[in-house]
Amino acid sequence: MSANPITIFIDADACPVKDEVYKVAARHGLKTFVVANAFIHVPRDLLIERVVVSAGPDVADDWIVEKASDAAIVITADIPLAHRALKAGATVIGSTGKPFTESSIGMALATRNLMQDLRETGVVTGGPKPFGPRDRSAFLQALELAVVQMKRRINPAR
Numbered sequence: 001m002s003a004n005p006i007t008i009f010i011d012a013d014a015c016p017v018k019d020e021v022y023k024v025a026a027r028h029g030l031k032t033f034v035v036a037n038a039f040i041h042v043p044r045d046l047l048i049e050r051v052v053v054s055a056g057p058d059v060a061d062d063w064i065v066e067k068a069s070d071a072a073i074v075i076t077a078d079i080p081l082a083h084r085a086l087k088a089g090a091t092v093i094g095s096t097g098k099p100f101t102e103s104s105i106g107m108a109l110a111t112r113n114l115m116q117d118l119r120e121t122g123v124v125t126g127g128p129k130p131f132g133p134r135d136r137s138a139f140l141q142a143l144e145l146a147v148v149q150m151k152r153r154i155n156p157a158r
Contacts, residue, residue, distance in 0.1 A: 037053050082094070
């Protein structure tokens, strides 16, 4: 078991960067919870725990938010979950490496709601651009930076 108080929570159902999270978490010795409402393969590692929640809207989100704290990093592309995790004190990073912050979450929610309305009316029919190598690289950099900054904040004497 890790003595490091930092914990990572992955909103795993559609997360394209799980392997990258596992690498960074292993390098830093961080406990990682992979949360989904269906079975997802995870590496055999004592620091990685699969959490399968019951099916239903926001059940995985509720589980993550209940456990989130100021020593947690939440990985999600779900903007409402990002908002809730920020309110719980967590650091939140999207799968493209974009950090969600208190100052950016309002605009992200407004944009999400606008795009949802436009899709429902048929004005916009496409989704987000495909996930690519640049996104993967940006995510790795953002997660590494978040871990290092959190370690400094939690253990300033080190």
